[in-house]
Amino acid sequence: MPHVFVTGGLGYVASHTTLVLLEHGHSVVMLDNLSNSFERVYDHMKKIAGDKADGMKFVKGDMRDAPLMDRLFAEEHFDAVIHFAGSKAVGESVERPLEYYANNFCGAVALLEAMRKHKCTNLVFSSSCTVYGMVEKTPITEEFPLAAASPYGRTKLFQEEMYRDVAAADPSWRMLLLRYFNPVGAHPSGDLGEHPLGVPNNLMPYLHQVALGQREFLRVFGGDYPTPDGTAIRDYIHVMDLAEGHVAAVKLLLQDAQLGCKAVNLGTGRGTSVLEMIKAFEENTGAKVPYKVVQRRAGDTVAVWAATGLAESLLGWRSKRGLAEMCRDQWAWGSKHPKGYSTDAKEEQQ
Numbered sequence: 001m002p003h004v005f006v007t008g009g010l011g012y013v014a015s016h017t018t019l020v021l022l023e024h025g026h027s028v029v030m031l032d033n034l035s036n037s038f039e040r041v042y043d044h045m046k047k048i049a050g051d052k053a054d055g056m057k058f059v060k061g062d063m064r065d066a067p068l069m070d071r072l073f074a075e076e077h078f079d080a081v082i083h084f085a086g087s088k089a090v091g092e093s094v095e096r097p098l099e100y101y102a103n104n105f106c107g108a109v110a111l112l113e114a115m116r117k118h119k120c121t122n123l124v125f126s127s128s129c130t131v132y133g134m135v136e137k138t139p140i141t142e143e144f145p146l147a148a149a150s151p152y153g154r155t156k157l158f159q160e161e162m163y164r165d166v167a168a169a170d171p172s173w174r175m176l177l178l179r180y181f182n183p184v185g186a187h188p189s190g191d192l193g194e195h196p197l198g199v200p201n202n203l204m205p206y207l208h209q210v211a212l213g214q215r216e217f218l219r220v221f222g223g224d225y226p227t228p229d230g231t232a233i234r235d236y237i238h239v240m241d242l243a244e245g246h247v248a249a250v251k252l253l254l255q256d257a258q259l260g261c262k263a264v265n266l267g268t269g270r271g272t273s274v275l276e277m278i279k280a281f282e283e284n285t286g287a288k289v290p291y292k293v294v295q296r297r298a299g300d301t302v303a304v305w306a307a308t309g310l311a312e313s314l315l316g317w318r319s320k321r322g323l324a325e326m327c328r329d330q331w332a333w334g335s336k337h338p339k340g341y342s343t344d345a346k347e348e349q350q
Contacts, residue, residue, distance in 0.1 A: 002254060005078040005120075006030045007063055007111065008085030010037040012194040013126065013183055015045055017082065017243040018056055019192070022049055024247050028056040029076055031063060035103075036087065036197060038341040044191050064103075064110045073118035080122035080250050083111060086155065089201055090130070090299075093152035104155035105162075112166060121173045122253040123163070124246055127263065129181045129235075129304060131157045138271065139307040142179070142263050149299060160263065167261035174259040176249040181235035181267040181306050183242050185326040186333035193333030194239075195340030203277060204236070204326075208334035211287035218289055220274050222296035227303060231293075233271035235305035238321035238329070242266055248315040267306025268319040280323040285331040 004021055008014050009030020018028050030042075039060070046053040061068045063085060086104040087093070093100040115121060132140055133147035148157040160177050167173040184204040186193030200206040210218045223230040245266045253259065272280075278289050312318050337343040 002026045002079045002250065003076060004028050004250060005072070005076065005081045007081070007083045008032055008037070008126075009058065010034070010039070010041040011084055013239060013242055014082070014084040015041050015192055016187060016239045017084075017246045019045060019048060019187070020240070020243040020247050021250070022052040022055050026055070026247075026250070029072065029078070030056065030058045031061055031072070032058070032085070033062040034060060038195065040341045041192070044341070048187060048189050048191055063107050063114075066110060066114070069110065069114040070117070073114050073120060078118075078120045080124065080253055081111070081115060081120060082124040082126070082246055082250065083108065084126040086126075088152060090150045090152045091201070093150055093155070097151040100151050100155050104152075105158055108159045108162065112162075121170075122250075123173070123175045124249045124253065125159065125163060125175065125177045127160055127177045127179045128153070128156050129179050129265070129267075129306070131160060131179060134299075134301055135304060138303050138305050139269060140265065140304065141307040142265055142310055164261050171260065173261065174253045174256065175261040176253060176259070177261065177263040178245060178249060179263055179265050180242055180245070181237055181265070181304065183239045184236045185238040185240065185321070185329040187240065188325075188329050188332065190329070190332030190336040193330070193337070193340070195342075203234075203274060204330055207278065207281055207289055208330055210291075211281065211285065211289050211331070212334055212338050214338070216290070218278070218291040220291050220293045221300060223293035224296070225302050227273055229273050229275045231274040232300055233273045233303035233305065235267040235270065236272050236277065236323070236326060237266065237268050237319055238326050240329075241268075241319040241321050245311065245315065245317045248317040252315055262314070264311050264314060265306040265308060266311055266317075267308055269306055269308040271303055271305040272323060277323070277327075281327040281331070284324045284327040287331065
């Protein structure tokens with residue numbers, strides 16, 4: 001049974017990935033400092049995992065805490081690490097770049113030091129399509145130039161460069177850098193999902209808050225893009241598909257001693273416009289989403305979607321869930337837990 005260390009384990013993608021790891025027979029230790037997550041997530045995960053819950057445990061802490069990391073690696077003898085932990089708001093990173101470099105990049109250095117000391121050299125990194133910067137054509141392949149456009153994006157890109165350097169210097173390292181696109185949706189139980197702190201930066205959680213009546217309307221940034229309906233196009237991928245991609249990556253790491261360090265896109269290979277997503281949400285949930293088209297947002301790209309050939313050939317993985325599942329599962333989470341993990345028992349919709 002592979003034993004996996006998951007950093008940022010109570011976060012959105014990490015928590016869903018941990019549940020899929022359990023389903024595949026892995027055991028998991030999750031580390032999270034709760035700076036952008038909720039301890040209650042763990043209770044929700046245990047409920048969903050059922051009799052498999054004994055295969056995971058949660059440790060509160062920071063990967064920059066060297067004594068803690070040393071103790072965990074010495075006691076647990078991890079077979080692989082999936083590194084999710086990090087701050088992730090583009091706008092905030094512009095305002096607080098030093099904090100982002102300290103948390104994201106320096107945290108990654110501390111993680112690699114612990115891994116090297118304890119001879120755990122299998123790493124899956126939660127990267128992002130932000131490393132491609134402002135692309136002008138699609139689909140995006142892994143060979144596209146790298147040019148992150150924000151401090152957040154650069155913390156991802158600089159980590160990627162560090163991992164490539166480490167693997168080049170020592171061939172015992174096996175690393176997969178998963179560049180994923182726009183995660184949406186929730187666990188189909190409706191008991192695990194995304195809970196952004198403050199005003200959501202991403203479309204889907206904002207959209208479901210509007211559908212719940214918590215916000216008056218959705219602002220659609222730009223209606224004059226050169227796209228079929230004038231709104232921006234993105235590659236939205238169901239979080240459960242994304243989770244399964246991480247599990248496929250762990251499997252490959254443990255099988256291929258000559259893997260080295262490789263970057264792989266995780267997306268659907270299909271683009272969906274903002275208006276298409278609104279329509280799909282309304283059709284699949286019965287909820288209404290009032291919206292207003294406003295001016296374009298600075299820094300937004302016209303259209304972004306992934307080329308998925310490498311993920312299919314290397315990992316044997318492809319996305320399976322479409323817009324209908326993304327919207328239904330998002331709504332199951334939002335309607336059942338209207339205040340996310342802050343929803344009390346009386347408010348939860350059974």
